[in-house]
Amino acid sequence: MPCFRCGARQTDPAGGASPWKRGVRADHQVLVCPLCQTAHDWTADLDRCEDCGSTALLCRLGEVECRDCGHTREAVREPADGDRPLVHSGGPSSDTALAEEVAAALSRVLRRGVVG
Structure with missing residues (x-):
């Protein structure tokens, strides 16, 4: 899966944890490369939890779950007006x-x- 901002492809890390970050945008799971993380506030482009406002969301099996508070909702696949593709x-x-x-x-x- 490429970076949703620049399209760079993820590569396996030489060792340890991956520097790529996960998030949810328009109810789709996305990745953000290390370069885009440093270029601007990459969390501003991500969906937020309806309960706690966190961007630590995970989209799977048609649901969006907050990793911070545990709130779960059904994923809606239609992009909102004004969303960047x-x-x-x-x-x-x-x-x-x-x-x-x-x-x-x-x-x-x-x-x-x-x-x-």
Whole structure:
């Protein structure tokens, strides 16, 4: 899943926890890359909990849950008026790049030559 602000693809961390942050925007789970986290107030673009106002939300199985207070609500998939569209990494060139990334990952995991 790419960063919802700039479209950068997430990579596995060399060690330890990932520097990428999760959030919910327009009832969709999104990721924010480390560069976008430092560039501006990235939490201003995220949905907030209706009960406590936290941005520590998790979207799964059609529900949005607050990790701070535990409030749960049904996810609504229609974007609100004025919402910025999410950045998608779609398109023919990124599909090819993604296919190459997946092939390389499978090769590493399966310890064999380039899949093709």
